[in-house]
Amino acid sequence: MRDKLAGPILKRRGQAQETTTTDQRLLDSRGPSDWVHQDPWRVLRIQAEFVEGFGALAELGPAIAVFGSSRTQPDHPTYEIGERVGRALVEAGFAVITGGGPGTMEAANKGASQAGGLSVGLGIELPFEAGLNPWVDKGINFRYFFARKTMFVKYSQGFMVLPGGIGTLDEMFEALTLAQTRKVTRFPIVLIGVDYWSGLLAWMRESMLADGKISQHDLDMLTLTDDVDEAVALMVAARAGDAG
Numbered sequence: 530m531r532d533k534l535a536g537p538i539l540k541r542r543g544q545a546q547e548t549t550t551t552d553q554r555l556l557d558s559r560g561p562s563d564w565v566h567q568d569p570w571r572v573l574r575i576q577a578e579f580v581e582g583f584g585a586l587a588e589l590g591p592a593i594a595v596f597g598s599s600r601t602q603p604d605h606p607t608y609e610i611g612e613r614v615g616r617a618l619v620e621a622g623f624a625v626i627t628g629g630g631p632g633t634m635e636a637a638n639k640g641a642s643q644a645g646g647l648s649v650g651l652g653i654e655l656p657f658e659a660g661l662n663p664w665v666d667k668g669i670n671f672r673y674f675f676a677r678k679t680m681f682v683k684y685s686q687g688f689m690v691l692p693g694g695i696g697t698l699d700e701m702f703e704a705l706t707l708a709q710t711r712k713v714t715r716f717p718i719v720l721i722g723v724d725y726w727s728g729l730l731a732w733m734r735e736s737m738l739a740d741g742k743i744s745q746h747d748l749d750m751l752t753l754t755d756d757v758d759e760a761v762a763l764m765v766a767a768r769a770g771d772a773g
């Protein structure tokens with residue numbers, strides 16, 4: 530039985546069906562073009578997203594990611610808190626990275642930009658596209674959530690989480706998972722909004738912790754506060770720890 534090798538992929542028995550070589554298929558312009566929509570080709574687009582993201586963000590310097598609801602309206606009190614968070618982070622020497630969308634993301638970008646800092650938006654292609662908010666000074670638009678998520682973690686030294694919905698919870702729990710499994714170290718995660726987050730934290734304590742699904746140490750990775758200055762001070766302390 531002959532082994533069929535397609536690059537690193539070995540095909541035997543019923544799997545070995547190719548009768549042409551890779552070179553032939555590359556040079557033959559008469560072939561079908563539906564391959565551009567297939568998964569192996571997608572990998573190149575995924576790879577390109579990582580390359581573009583790494584290239585655009587490599588020189589960013591210290592940065593904090595700010596998450597929160599895309600639905601927070603400018604007249605909501607949380608919007609003003611988002612602006613204060615963006616401004617305070619810049620004053621402490623950080624760039625601000627958000628999802629680049631509306632609501633809390635826009636608020637944090639606005640605060641950062643108006644304070645003269647670097648205001649970054651990592652947008653995501655969505656069916657109901659809203660585009661990057663006008664306060665993003667450096668923006669990247671991603672097709673793939675997982676590539677975008679890698680950029681948040683790789684280029685920020687901590688996460689600030691304002692009140693939000695499913696997207697915000699996804700981002701917060703991803704950060705917690707990475708910290709719990711020590712894929713990231715010295716990575717402060719601060720929840721801003723005591724009233725908003727207390728119910729979730731109580732459930733985590735009373736159900737997850739009580740039932741042995743998490744440890745006290747896991748819970749301790751989260752800091753809850755209403756105080757923007759305290760939240761920023763935690764980020765500064767973590768950065769000082771990193772330097773030491």
Ligand SMILES: C/C(=C\CNc1ncnc2c1ncn2[C@@H]1O[C@H](COP(=O)(O)O)[C@@H](O)[C@H]1O)CO
Nearest residue numbers: 596597598599600628630659693694695696697
């Ligand atoms: C819903 C609307 C626009 C959505 N646009 C978004 N643009 C960029 N990033 C987004 C968007 N929506 C969600 N995200 C990410 O999730 C978090 C917010 O999700 P939530 O469910 O609103 O809490 C946020 O941090 C983003 O990273 C039109 O209003």
